[in-house]
Amino acid sequence: MGWEILLIDTVRGDQTPRTFSGSVVRVGRNPDNELILKHSQISRLHLTLSKEGEEFFAQDSSSNGTFIKDATGSWQRLQGKVALQLPVTLRLADWTAHIEHEAEDDWDRSVIIPAGHLVKRVETVLVFDLCESSRLANENDHLALHLKTRLMQIAEPVLHEFGQRFTKGTGDGFLATFPSPTKALAAAVELVRRLQQRNSRTVNEPIHYRIALHFGEVWGISSGGEDIHGNDVNIAFRIEGAQAEVFTAPLSEFPRMNRLMCSNALLEEVRKAGPLPAAVDAIEIGPANLKGIHDPVRIFWLKTT
Structure with a gap:
């Protein structure tokens, strides 16, 4: 359980599901990141996702930006550290990332x-x-x-x-x-x-x-x-x-x-x-x-x- 991220390549149409158990997920070209994306428009540390208590945040540290939809459905660039209401979809370079977080399995195990x-x-x-x-x-x-x-x-x-x-x-x-x-x-x-x-x-x-x-x-x-x-x-x-x-x-x-x-x-x-x-x-x-x-x-x- 933890972060569940579905990456969709908007150019090729490929989908890649990824799961991360830690409270922090770093996204970018740096090989030390939890989620590595290789693209000329992706920074070494492009985006940081974090869970702090019961709240979730995204912090953009890129040159080309990470984008989120506003209430009108328009893409807006993230500015600094922003609280997230999950599930949420972000856009970075050629990818959209559908992001969820599962705290625990709530299925009926009877x-x-x-x-x-x-x-x-x-x-x-x-x-x-x-x-x-x-x-x-x-x-x-x-x-x-x-x-x-x-x-x-x-x-x-x-x-x-x-x-x-x-x-x-x-x-x-x-x-x-x-x-x-x-x-x-x-x-x-x-x-x-x-x-x-x-x-x-x-x-x-x-x-x-x-x-x-x-x-x-x-x-x-x-x-x-x-x-x-x-x-x-x-x-x-x-x-x-x-x-x-x-x-x-x-x-x-x-x-x-x-x-x-x-x-x-x-x-x-x-x-x-x-x-x-x-x-x-x-x-x-x-x-x-x-x-x-x-x-x-x-x-x-x-x-x-």
Whole structure:
């Protein structure tokens, strides 16, 4: 446990997770630093992260600067020693660094299994599917690979900006979890916006998508890595793939793809924190009999403007 830093190379798209147990992490070109970054715009001691009691700080000592987003979403250069509200994303040279700090494992350890441990959280699950990927792969596997790569280049900064806790690829998309339902919704809306923007600006094949959000219990297993399971994870996947025939009443309007859908459970949690974002209109589609799920699930189509 300690500092958890995910470095994202904004030029190549590479991601490098790093973990540091000490209270101080020095970043720069100096080989004695905990985190060594080699780049002409990185100073020997570029940035120092520190934990002092229950507070976290970043101190920039570089020539070219370390940058943090302000309340308006604009990048601002750090000046001296600055208190941090974690998780936070910083920018330095060609990297963005998503920074968290884990004081202790807060999973419920009431269930232990050999070669790993089963643990539980209540979280929001986001499932993303890249539509028509099989057709694209059959017609042009290079194009299919390009679209998957471009999708992750768009999605990964969004997921980290809004505080995702866990993510993994699913072949034709990805699964992510968020501690905050409101941030999960904000991430999904921003992802839709960026995909629509990309599709409108390119002559290449559009990225067609289905996104689903659900709130519930998530069981994780750690055994040489981490994965998540559970009925609520299954519900999120079933919502993502739902088509008109699973609903108990006939539908007059139902998009097959390019849609963002959620469960009533997710919507209730978001509304506890306040009204929906102005750009989101929640349209109830109705109860759905999802495969493998015992009770019908109320599903909403979240139309964005």
